[in-house]
Amino acid sequence: MTNSPSPADAARTAITTTTRSHALQPSPPFGPVERTGLRIRLRRLILPIVLLALIWSMLTDWRLDAWVFGLPALAIAAGLLLAMPPSRRWRLSPVPTLFFALWFAVQAVRGAVDVALRAMSPRMPLRPGFRSWRTFLPEGAPRIVLANAVTLLPGTLSAEIEGERLVIHVLDNRLDHDRALADLESRIAAIFTAHLPEGEVAA
Amino acid sequence: MTAIISMVLIGAGTLFFLAGTIGLLRFPDLHCQLHALTKADGLGLTLIGLGAALLAGSAGDVARIALICAFAALSGATCGHLIARHARRGNSEARDV
Numbered sequence: 001m002t003n004s005p006s007p008a009d010a011a012r013t014a015i016t017t018t019t020r021s022h023a024l025q026p027s028p029p030f031g032p033v034e035r036t037g038l039r040i041r042l043r044r045l046i047l048p049i050v051l052l053a054l055i056w057s058m059l060t061d062w063r064l065d066a067w068v069f070g071l072p073a074l075a076i077a078a079g080l081l082l083a084m085p086p087s088r089r090w091r092l093s094p095v096p097t098l099f100f101a102l103w104f105a106v107q108a109v110r111g112a113v114d115v116a117l118r119a120m121s122p123r124m125p126l127r128p129g130f131r132s133w134r135t136f137l138p139e140g141a142p143r144i145v146l147a148n149a150v151t152l153l154p155g156t157l158s159a160e161i162e163g164e165r166l167v168i169h170v171l172d173n174r175l176d177h178d179r180a181l182a183d184l185e186s187r188i189a190a191i192f193t194a195h196l197p198e199g200e201v202a203a
Numbered sequence: 204m205t206a207i208i209s210m211v212l213i214g215a216g217t218l219f220f221l222a223g224t225i226g227l228l229r230f231p232d233l234h235c236q237l238h239a240l241t242k243a244d245g246l247g248l249t250l251i252g253l254g255a256a257l258l259a260g261s262a263g264d265v266a267r268i269a270l271i272c273a274f275a276a277l278s279g280a281t282c283g284h285l286i287a288r289h290a291r292r293g294n295s296e297a298r299d300v
Contacts, residue, residue, distance in 0.1 A: 058266050108276075112246035115238050116219055119226030128235050130291075148280040152245065157238050159287040169234040169287060 041086055045078055052077055090141050096190040103187065104149060111154040118171065129173035130159065133166045133181055142192045149184055156181070209257035216250030219243045233290045241283035245276050 052074055060066035118125055137143050143166075147158040150168060156177055160167035170177055226239025252272040256265045 055270060058263070059270060061263055061267075108242070109246060112219055112242045115226060115242045116222030119222050119229060119239055119243070124229060126230065126235060128232065147284055148277070151241050151280040151283050152276070155238070157234060157241065157287055158284050159234065159291050167291065169238075171235060171238055 041082060044086070044089075045081055048081060049074060049078055088140050090192045092191055093193050096187070096193070100187050100191055104152070107154065108152040111152055114154040115171065125172065127172045127174055129170055131168050131170055131173070131177070133168055135164050135166055135185060137164075137185060137188060138192075142188055145188050145191075146185065149188070150181070153180060153184065205257050209254040212250050212254030212257070216247045216252075216254065219247030219250065223247060234287055237283045237287055241279050245279050248272060248275050 053070075056066070056070040056074070060070065135143060135146060137146055143161060143164075147161050147166060150156050150158040150166070155171040155175060157169040158166060159169045168177070168181075220243070223239045223243030226243060227236050230236045230239055249272045252268045256268045259265050259268065
């Protein structure tokens with residue numbers, strides 16, 4: 001705690017980053033949290049590395065000799081995390097996350113059944129096309145979740161993200177995808193209700 | 204009983220893989236083929252994983268199967284997006300008129 005930045009410094013960085021990011025993206029419910037400084041970034045590596053080590057141990061049945069491959073992979077992952085620009089930290093709200101997971105599982109099954117039936121139907125009912133969708137979700141994790149979820153939803157595939165614009169390929173452009181997309185967006189927004197405020201990460 | 208349920212699940216998973224492959228062969232363009240691969244194969248793997256998890260001997264096996272299915276779904280969606288983006292950018296002069 002002794003060598004963490006003084007409250008005044010923290011406030012100043014918070015203000016500058018806030019104004020900068022708000023210029024890019026005026027979505028009030030999601031305030032930005034950006035942190036700088038190698039010390040803080042190194043500290044941020046702890047959780048991902050512990051998580052990755054746990055996953056590797058589980059995959060390899062806790063065998064020690066498997067670390068011959070695990071350790072270099074972990075080192076590369078840590079290096080990549082350091083090399084990439086720091087992203088905002090989001091807090092997941094547990095109950096909406098659980099509901100989202102259940103809802104999403106059902107949608108993914110529907111999507112798979114839909115495409116399987118289209119593939120096997122003799123008429124092969126396709127009317128493919130691209131469409132554009134402007135998302136209100138903020139940059140970072142929420143948009144990545146959106147892009148990946150769109151791909152598993154019935155009839156839609158995310159083809160490109162350019163800022164807040166998502167290019168979506170649809171299997172059947174006669175269908176109305178707007179409602180499904182808006183529904184998905186609001187469900188994702190419900191998961192990422194809060195970002196971690198400045199200073200709370202250190203605990 | 205468990206064996207029967209797991210056989211049904213694995214059989215259904217195989218059907219989805221079959222459908223995904225049929226889609227890959229029949230669908231007219233790359234983007235439609237990606238729909239078949241990402242969605243149908245993902246569910247196929249998950250169903251086979253569920254069936255295998257029912258037959259698995261230990262909690263460790265179940266956890267491994269769950270991890271593999273989760274990572275396959277995640278990487279499938281991400282790779283699908285990357286391939287779609289690459290294809291779109293490559294054809295953008297021809298398509299976006």
